[in-house]
Amino acid sequence: MSQAISCIIMRGGTSRGPYLKLSELPANRDDCALMLQKIMGSGHELQLDGIGGGNSLTSKVAMVGVSTDPAADVDYLFAQVGIKERSVDFSPNCGNMLAGVAPFAIETGMAAAASPVTLVRIRNLNTGKIIHAQVSTPNGQVSYEGEALISGAPNPAAPIKLTFLDVQGAKTGRLFPTGRVTDSIDNISVTCIDAATPCVLIRARDLGKTGYESPAELDGDTVLLARIEHIRRQAGQLMGMGDVSHQVIPKPVLLAAARDGGDIHARYFVPHSCHKALAVTGGIAIASACGIEGTVAAGLTSAAPASATIRIEHPSGMLELEVCKAGGDDHRIAAVSLLRTARKILSGTIFLP
Template sequence: MTGSEEVRCMLMRGGTSKGAYFLAGDLPAGPAARDDLLLRVMGSPDPRQIDGLGGAHPLTSKVAVVSASEDPEADVDYLFLQVAVDRPVVTDRQNCGNILAGVGPFAVERGLVAAGDGETSVRIRMLNTGESAVATFATPGGRVDYTGHAEISGVPGTAAPVVIEFPPGRKPLLPTGNVRDTVAGTTVTCVDNGMPTVLVAASALGVTGYETPKDLEENLALADRLHEIRLAAGGLMGLGDVETATVPKLSLLAPPRAGGAVATRTFIPVRCHTSIGVLGAAGVAAGLRLPGGVGEGIARLPDHGDRLRIEHPTGFLEIDAGVDPGADGNPPAVRRTAVVRTARKIFDGTVFPRAAAVPAQPQGGNDGPAPR
């Protein structure tokens, strides 16, 4: 990258999130310089992000960094970065399955992957977790087509589907080794199906699980309980001190109200998601398949097939989740996870970040006459 402070960037909606997509080579190589630039690009720290691309919410303050992969089993590498809105923080401690939906189309747009005539599949290595995904999307005539008839809750209108398949990960589905744990006096199920997630019955926290995100965010007693649970669960799941981390996510579970398998309210980690993330839904779906988990007695599972409808504040997300419950001493394991998302290119061009802070000048000395 040159020192001109202008960067090639594509703004995309991926699933129910929105973010800035960059080629790795267009950003500084060092994490500190890269993160400083991204804070200025997004307009953080500022609750409104008025001087940058961010939309004043964690779901619209995200970044994808994409490059050609050296792994023979992947086409591109994808690094997800969450840019805090009102704090000068950029973190890579989580992944994002919604922003993932735009990675394949972006890779084709930037020439990292040659498009097929009809549809294209892009093998993606997710650097945050070391796991992989395959995104398949329409490319008639060798060009990405964002128009289509797929609908996803939380996004107005329709767009072309992006089918994302997640091969079974290498991490254990149950990080604690238990289907149920007691954390901060609350029974939970801790799962990791691409994202460390803690499942809690909403009723155990004195709420219904049907409240609006705004109402839940304004419940200070609930916020204190969730914070306590998250810190304790993070240590139990082997994540260490998660005080400043964005994982694990917490999902509150309640009986479904609209024909789905379960109703959810997910915290990311303080704000309540207006829908649910792809990987958060993958964790919920896998957790519901575990006999003895906290979802037992809450969820209504279908009699056949892997597909589950996860209800959330603005609709639902359908996801295929097949789980082997384990036997003969073998732990439970995920067989298959797949989801349909959509993505759309919003703009492609050059972003001009806010100027870097000028170091304070030392006091003292004769710098000329005092201002009048």
């Protein structure tokens, strides 16, 4: 008999995937990984036997449960699931899928709804950090309809405000895991930063690029991709993460000066192909670096050092973030906020062999 588990499929930000209950999944990570591979259809480029979309942005899973942490209402575990490869990586975080966590928690009764807005406190099990999500809930019901339009999503929806608390050191425990704001790898200056997710920031021009190329152009440059991966693996070692060849973090980011009215221009890799927009967590890392003197990002940004708002240009448009620094400490980020949207696509049952 096939095994069946409940599921809601949502677009969260610029990603899409199933939202599952942690209580219905194996507690053992290896067993859980095997189940997620079956759910998504890993091992086939179209993920034909599962519900994955054959793309890294649509091969993501959000798992949610009631939290035991007094600072949180629910726990959120994210997994990046392989497409052709039968792999599951629990090490990264996804701020786009995070946008659907609060609506899912309210829809499934894990979090009580207020009116007209509900605050859901989320503990990210990938990082141990807390995020506050504010969701539109008129009459105590989640509303997905609205006029907020985020770059990279096709239709407007109700805004969801996400506030990431204490973002520094999400995986390594330090904002600058190497102890420096810049390092030299292959004679190229980079910034290794860990804010919401570990990233290695690189000036595009140092790799012979403008930084304004399309994702398809960058993905077609195999020499560039090999150079980026070589830098990424060395950055992982410098950041104390060991051999990252089988992990998707740290994420490489190519940066250039803004040209479309923003403060800085970015191409974010996931990590072996260029994101068609920009990951929320990657945006947090870039925005955090923009306000810190000496980083690769600070040398390219047009924003004032004390600016609270950073607008990052990316292939699909613009991501705007509010950065709140801890008083008197330029290297301490108290919180970063931004708006996302989510849409419920399907609610039902997944059957597994």
